Amino acid sequence: MGSQHEALxxxxxxxxxxxxxxxxxxxxxxxxxxxxxxxxADLLAGLYFHAMRVDPKQPDxxxxxxxxxxxxxxxxxxxxxxxxxxxxxxxxxxxxxEPGSIISGHACAHLTPGIDASxxxxxxxxxxxxxxxxxxxxxxxxxxxxxxxxxxxLQEGSNWEAAMAAAHxxxxxxxxxxxxNHYQTGPTEDMMAxxxxxxxxxxxxxxxxxxDGHDMEQIVEALDALPFEPGRPSLILADTVKxxxxxxxxxxxxAHFNAEQLxxxxxxxxxxxxxxx
Amino acid sequence: xxxxxGEVMVELAEQDPRICGxxxxxxxxxxxxxxxxxxxxxEVGIAEQNLIGVAAGLAVRGKIPFxxxxxxxxxxxxxxxxxxxxxxxxxxxxxxxxxxxxxxxxGWGCTHHAMxxxxxxxxxxxxxxxxxxxGYETEQAVRAAAAIEGPCYIALAGGELPxxxxxxxxxxxxxxxxxxxxxxxxxxxxxxPTVVDAIRAGELLAERGxxxxxxxxxxxxxxxxxxxxEAAATTPLIITIEEHTVIGGLGSAVAEILAEAGSATPxxxxxxxxxxxxxxxxxxxxxxxxxxTAEAIVAEVMGRVGA
Numbered sequence: 001m002g003s004q005h006e007a008l009x010x011x012x013x014x015x016x017x018x019x020x021x022x023x024x025x026x027x028x029x030x031x032x033x034x035x036x037x038x039x040x041a042d043l044l045a046g047l048y049f050h051a052m053r054v055d056p057k058q059p060d061x062x063x064x065x066x067x068x069x070x071x072x073x074x075x076x077x078x079x080x081x082x083x084x085x086x087x088x089x090x091x092x093x094x095x096x097x098e099p100g101s102i103i104s105g106h107a108c109a110h111l112t113p114g115i116d117a118s119x120x121x122x123x124x125x126x127x128x129x130x131x132x133x134x135x136x137x138x139x140x141x142x143x144x145x146x147x148x149x150x151x152x153x154l155q156e157g158s159n160w161e162a163a164m165a166a167a168h169x170x171x172x173x174x175x176x177x178x179x180x181n182h183y184q185t186g187p188t189e190d191m192m193a194x195x196x197x198x199x200x201x202x203x204x205x206x207x208x209x210x211x212d213g214h215d216m217e218q219i220v221e222a223l224d225a226l227p228f229e230p231g232r233p234s235l236i237l238a239d240t241v242k243x244x245x246x247x248x249x250x251x252x253x254x255a256h257f258n259a260e261q262l263x264x265x266x267x268x269x270x271x272x273x274x275x276x277x
Numbered sequence: 278x279x280x281x282x283g284e285v286m287v288e289l290a291e292q293d294p295r296i297c298g299x300x301x302x303x304x305x306x307x308x309x310x311x312x313x314x315x316x317x318x319x320e321v322g323i324a325e326q327n328l329i330g331v332a333a334g335l336a337v338r339g340k341i342p343f344x345x346x347x348x349x350x351x352x353x354x355x356x357x358x359x360x361x362x363x364x365x366x367x368x369x370x371x372x373x374x375x376x377x378x379x380x381x382x383x384g385w386g387c388t389h390h391a392m393x394x395x396x397x398x399x400x401x402x403x404x405x406x407x408x409x410x411x412g413y414e415t416e417q418a419v420r421a422a423a424a425i426e427g428p429c430y431i432a433l434a435g436g437e438l439p440x441x442x443x444x445x446x447x448x449x450x451x452x453x454x455x456x457x458x459x460x461x462x463x464x465x466x467x468x469x470p471t472v473v474d475a476i477r478a479g480e481l482l483a484e485r486g487x488x489x490x491x492x493x494x495x496x497x498x499x500x501x502x503x504x505x506x507e508a509a510a511t512t513p514l515i516i517t518i519e520e521h522t523v524i525g526g527l528g529s530a531v532a533e534i535l536a537e538a539g540s541a542t543p544x545x546x547x548x549x550x551x552x553x554x555x556x557x558x559x560x561x562x563x564x565x566x567x568x569x570t571a572e573a574i575v576a577e578v579m580g581r582v583g584a
């Protein structure tokens with residue numbers, strides 16, 4: 001049992017590393033939100049390779065768990081996770097900006113297999129996730145709904161409308177994950193303070209768990225414990241580092257790589273050992 | 278007699294398990310649905326953005342949600358959610374302006390004037406926009422919207438238009454104007470709450486021996502292009518009337534068609550002339566002040582015929 005668990009954790013860490021490598025490849029081709037994509041790599045590995053029930057062969061499978069990337073600008077990480085999970089070939093990731101590509105600059109449900117909701121404007125995803133959860137309840141389904149929120153995004157008031165309604169409707173299949181990477185275009189707490197953040201969610205009626213969003217043990221433990229309380233939506237407040245894995249872009253809003261920097265970034269995440277397909 | 282919205286919802290929900298309702302403080306409209314199918318009616322409180330997001334999510338799950346709010350707020354506060362989550366998302370959601378179409382809440386002040394509802398909804402690719410004029414058309418629009426795959430907007434209306442045949446002899450075809458009166462002097466086009474003004478103008482002009490065509494444009498998008506083209510070809514003047522700013526609404530939709538067709542037929546757009554209706558008074562007072570009346574239509578026609 002212990003060794004099985006260790007193997008799982010090691011596997012998920014390797015998957016997260018591969019997500020990072022592919023994010024950097026996308027970043028090497030065009031401007032993208034690299035920092036916020038790298039900060040959710042570990043969480044996405046835990047979701048798509050451990051917690052979520054999905055079938056890459058049938059992206060619209062009725063029994064799937066749903067995922068909404070409310071911070072839709074970090075789609076490179078989601079695209080990488082979906083490709084690695086088998087929704088489409090990994091080679092497609094490096095076609096961004098090419099006409100006919102299935103890779104979009106923000107999450108696009110029309111173009112990319114496995115994406116349920118098009119996002120990009122902040123503050124939309126939690127409401128959509130709640131709607132999916134309430135639809136599942138009508139069907140008496142067992143599907144769960146995961147919504148990834150940015151921390152700066154929480155400055156949009158619409159999130160709190162959704163937070164209030166989710167608790168009111170006791171939507172316990174709904175799980176929100178806050179990627180608390182502390183940066184928007186500048187330091188989040190300086191620009192518009194969110195603290196005390198865990199207390200805000202608790203006050204809104206959510207069952208809250210705080211974790212280190214880069215510690216795979218903690219990620220798996222939290223995902224395995226869902227729902228944290230029956231009758232309450234669950235909130236994972238994941239403390240993360242923007243640009244995690246590439247020391248020289250940590251805290252950067254958008255990273256622009258030249259060829260030399262890209263090589264250095266790839267070296268930091270150990271791109272030498274990349275698995276293809 | 279037309280059925281109330283709540284009863285129509287129950288009927289539609291019985292026929293199609295995907296039908297559900299979401300309310301932004303409009304619970305009365307979907308309470309019958311809730312009684313019949315608990316769980317398929319959802320209240321989100323006074324929160325338009327969440328209303329539309331939740332409806333979009335229900336549609337992701339394959340439902341056909343009717344999302345209700347008060348007209349000015351359900352079209353403006355959550356415009357981006359409608360544009361992005363419903364329009365771009367191509368979600369099968371029916372946005373319902375449950376009360377307060379046009380200048381209905383005239384005396385309550387400009388915050389409550391839905392003077393942009395048509396313009397905003399018309400902007401969104403793939404959105405069908407219904408402006409029914411009475412209870413019959415409202416019921417028909419609701420049924421039509423349920424059958425349309427894609428986002429729709431309906432500004433609910435009640436009552437009964439004057440001088441109509443029994444309901445079983447009326448017809449409501451989405452995208453097709455209803456000809457309420459025939460005449461060659463001018464064509465008057467109205468939608469929603471101004472159809473009654475257009476009918477009245479037709480009567481007043483008839484008393485003076487002037488026969489005008491009156492068109493009820495209950496579907497503003499997709500608009501009945503054929504009817505507009507015919508009006509331009511067969512009458513020397515077109516007048517649009519709406520409880521709406523003249524920018525972006527019915528008058529604009531008609532102007533776009535006429536201009537692109539190279540029509541020389543003059544067009545007069547009655548409505549709010551790029552102003553807020555800042556005044557105290559009744560619905561009738563505000564309409565009179567801003568020239569959105571049967572009398573204003575009559576004056577336009579008389580001016581043109583030189584009578």
